[in-house]
Amino acid sequence: MSRIIVKNLPNHANNVDKVKEKFSEIGVVTDVQLKYTAKGKFRNFGFIGFNTPEEASKAVQFFDKTFFGTSRLKVEIASELGSATKPKAWSKYAPDSSAYKQIHKDEFVDLNSKTKDKLKKMTKKSSIQDPELIEAIKKYRNDPDFIEFMELHGLANKIKEIPADEDSGVENSDDEVEKEEVNKPEETSKAADDSKLSDLEYLKLKMKGSSKEAADRIVKTEKPPKKDLFSIKITNLPFTAGKKDVTKLFEKDTVSSIRMPRKGFAYVGFNTQKDMRKALIKNKTFLGGNQLFINECKEKEKEDTNNQPARWKDQEEALKNEESIAESGRIFVRNLSYDVTEDEIQATFSSFGPIVELEFPIDKESRKFKGFCVVTFLMPEHASAAYTALDGTILRGRMLHLLPGKAKDVPEEDEDSTNFKNKKNKQLKAKAGSSYNWNTLFLDLNAVAETISAKYNVSKEDVLSGKDAAVRLALAETQLVADTKKFLLDNGVKLDAFNQVAKLRSKNVILVKNLPAKTTEPEIKELFAKFGVLGRVILPPSGITAIVEFVEPSEARAAFKRLAYSKFKHLPLYLEWAPDCTLRSGDEPQIIGVHGDSEEVKQEQVNKDESNSMEDDDIVPEPETALFVKNINFETTEDDLRKHFQKCGKIASVTVAKKKDPKKPGVLLSMGYGFVHFYLKSSLNEALKNLQGSTLQGHQLELKRSNRTLPVDVANMRKITNMKNQTGTKIIVRNIPFQANQKEIYDLFKTFGELKFVRLPKKLVGTGPHRGFAFVEFLTKHDAKRAMETLGQSTHLFGRRLVLEWAESSDDVDEIRKRTAKHFHNDESSASKRMAKGTFDMEDSKKKKIQGEDEADEDDDDDLVAMEMGNE
Known part of the structure; x- marks a missing residue:
């Protein structure tokens, strides 16, 4: 618990700043609440x-039984x-103390347990006949606590069944008092009326006869109708200005009324x-150094000023119709510390269930959290449990x-007024945050062609002309990816995070794709800085x-929502949340070579990194x-942290979570937790067994298994799925488009x-489309590895997109066919049982099909001879 209660404070300690200053000696004080009576x-x-x-525990130990003044x-x-x-x-x-109830005993409902049990057993259809219950309802019918008790048990309608005029008789009701006043003799009424008459009127009344109608005509006093005044509005008044200062601005005895609803404004x-x-002539005059602005007050403003609480009542009525937490799943959280993080x-809140949205507002001027947020759960029942x-x-x-939480306003769409294009754009923006809609490695071919034509000083027509235009564009894209990869590595980007589907996505880093060629950095900054x-x-x-x-995730979400699929120049922007840990920690890009390192030092570092990577290639966590x-x-x-855990086994990586210090830009502060990634499960189990609760630098560590996907995990997953250990010079190329031919595949790979x-x-014997994959074999392992690393990205x-994998030396079409069949037909026994009822001989058909495919493969081998001899 991080909150303490301080009792027996002296009377002079009623200043919040004074108390905060005293207790700030121990730690950071986030809240001070001094209690007062009504x-x-x-x-x-x-x-x-x-x-x-x-810090709260230290404050208790330090300040308990100490003196503040003489207390x-x-x-x-x-x-x-x-x-x-x-x-x-x-x-x-x-209010919940016995002393308070004793003083205010008339304000509390004091039902005995017997009466409460009787009320609880009642149903909506049952009638009230018990005198004890009737007496209790008569006594407490107007008490809010009693009304709430009856509503909770569904008995609110029972209060109406007991008539209001059937009172207990202890005190006269207002109706009875009115009846008594009506039934009094007319003389009493006349005497009361006569006291309000002048002597002349009284004599005239006596002369004409004291009829009640005449007396009512004379005595009847009504409020005079409210006179409409000619009003002006004064703005930009000094905050210290009062009504006397406003009166001095105008001529004496001309001002009828002055109202100042808040500082700086006045209505005269x-x-x-x-x-x-x-008075309007005084416009733009000065008072206390401030230039005043005086305007005539319109009728609408008069109504608003005369009925100020109206808009607040409208908001209260609107909130009454809002959905409950159990329906909307939204919770409004307030009274948060300004230092709390997202x-x-x-x-x-995520311990109660998955969260789909967290609105965390930041003040644009102070750059600090506003102290409240809105949490939206996927399931409303999780929101109820959290509440x-x-x-x-x-x-x-x-x-x-x-x-x-107040539900979001959903704009009503007019199907007739919007065309198909606008509807499609709205649907795309709504799905912009879905991960299945992202393609991280997307490059616009038109932008690729423009970039290559500008780089080599050739026309775009020359790039796209010829029969081998597809191969030329593919190689151009590969070159752009290689250049971009080198640039991103030099600027602190971890590229391994992009090679697999990321389980965790960054909250403040956005990938901006489909940019037009020659886009500049100032243009991007201008687009997002707003x-x-x-x-x-x-x-x-x-x-x-x-x-x-x-810097702030909330601002990143606002930019993502607003700019996704919006038009930039002549192309729509494709936005994607970057994988977690995409950028290295630190405020400035880590550009290699900016400090003038010699080429020998750079080469030595590169050789060292390559040797380390070659050693780690064979070890996969x-x-x-x-x-x-x-x-x-x-x-x-x-x-x-590494030294503390390395005795349990070999460690792949150690990460301590950090955040930026708002007071010292460029400095990172630890967040008090981190991750240790071992190579073996046995090492993790040993750490859980031996180091659970161990002490490191005065803190007792708490350990548990984590499903977090670290950057090392992403790299290793890439090695397992795509970048297997190189076994030879043969590569399997998958996802080949059906319009591509053998020569284009040959031209694409021969550059390496x-x-x-x-x-x-091919699928059919002799002719027909190919199967969508190919085998490419190089003469040397070095060339094969270079092709895999370049084209595989x-x-x-x-x-x-071409998918490349290392092929076993024994892999051929038959092996690929068998693995594919095994993948789609795992249960061969059940399949054979289902097919046993038919009369068709499947085995003979399979043999004939395989024999025909083998003959087709032999024909393909004959066709390859000319290609291998040089078909350039």
Whole structure:
């Protein structure tokens, strides 16, 4: 618990700043609440919130039984709202204390348990005949607590069944008093009326006869109708200006009324239009150094000023019709600390269920959190559970206050007024955040052609002309990817994160794709800077794809939502959330070679990295070997954490979660948790067994298994799925477009070395389309490896991305066919049982089919001879 209660404060300690200054000696104070009575009397105690529970515990140990002035303080850890450990209230100011109830006993419903049980057993259809229940309803019919009790048990209609005039008889009701006043003799009424008459009127009344109608005509007093004044509105008044200062601006005895709803504004009323026009001449005069602006108040403004609470009532009525948490799944969270992070809110609420949206507003001027947020759960029942469990709990020294969140306004679409194109754009923007809609390696072929034509100083027509235009574009795209890869590596981007489908996505880094050729970095900054403060903007020389980093995730979400599929120049923008840990930590890009390192030093470092990578190629960490480490000392570094865990086994990587220091730009602060990734599961189990609860730099560590996908995991997954250990010189090329031919595949791969053969199996005997995959074999392993590394990243042929894998030396068409059949027909026994009922002989058909395919493959081998001899 990070909140404490301080009792027996002196009377002079009723200043929040004074109390905060005293308790800030121990840690960061997030909240100070001093308690007062309804009349403003200080009750000599208060609540103080700290940033962490450790700081609150230190404050209790340090300040308890110490003196503040001449008063001895009593400091304890505060209890959460509704907690079972909360002590019973005893003060006469506490509504739930017995002393308060004794003083205000007339305000409380004091039903005995017998009466409560009788009311609980009643149903909506049963009638009330018990005299005890009738008496209780008569007595407490107007009490809010009693009404709430009856509503909770579905008995609100029973209160109406007992007539209001059937009172207990102890006190006369208002109706009875009115009846008594009506039934009084006429003389009494006349006497009361005569006291309001003048002597002359009284004599006239006596002369004409004291009829009740005549008396009513004379005595009847009605409020005079409200006179409409000629009003003006004054703005930009000094905050210290009062009504006397406003009166001095105008002529004496002309001002009829002055109203100042808030500082800086005033409404002045005049009896005549002439006086108002004289007042308007004072426009743009000065008062206390401020230039005043005086305008005539319109009728609408008069109505608004005369009925100020109207708009608030409208909002209250609108909120009454809002959906409950159990229906919408949205929770409005307020009274949060201004230092709380989005990750903390996510961690606090995600334990109850998956969160689909977290609105975390940031003030644009101060760059600080506003102190409230809105959490939307995927399932409304999870939101209800979070509301029940977290309302009134303590987070960073502040008591959370949870309310039902207001549902988002969904604009109604007019199907007749919108065309198909606009509807399609709206659908694309709605699906922009879906991961299945993303293609990380997308490059626009038109932009590729423009970039290549500009780079080699040739026309775009020359690039796209000829029979081998598809191969030329594929090689151009491959070259752009290679150049972009080198540039991104030099600027602190971890490319391994892009090679597989990422389980975790960044919250503040956006990939911007489908940019027109020759796009510049200032253009990207101008486009995104309007939504918030930018971190790094990385744009390769080709200018086709960019990486934009925001400082605040909330501003990144706003930019993503607004700019996805919007038109930039003449092309729509394709946005995607970058994989987690895409950028290295640090504010500035880590550009290699900017400090003037010699070529020998660079080459030595490159050789060292290559040797280390070659050693690690054969060692692949096992899956599910990541360990989550909690409660790390803020001074603990990754090296300290590695030394602490390395006795359990070989470690692949160690990461300590960090965040930027808002007070010191460029400095990273530890967040108190991290991850240790082992190579073997046995090492992780040993760490859980031996180091659970171990102490590191004064902090007791908490360990548990983690499913987090670290950057090392992504690289290793790439090695397992695509980049297997090289077994030879043969490569399988999948996802080949059906319009591509054997010569185009040959031309594509021959640029990386001398080929031994290219084989493109066909479906039918002799002629027919190919099967969508090919075998390419090089003469040397070096050439094969270079082709795999270059073309395996992102190469598109006729718009389809080529998928490259290492092939076993014994792989041929029959092996591929068998593996494919095994993949789609795992249960051969069940299949044979289903086919046994037929009369068709499947085995004979399979043999004939295989024999025909083998003959076709032999024909393909004959056709390859001419290709291998040089068909250029």
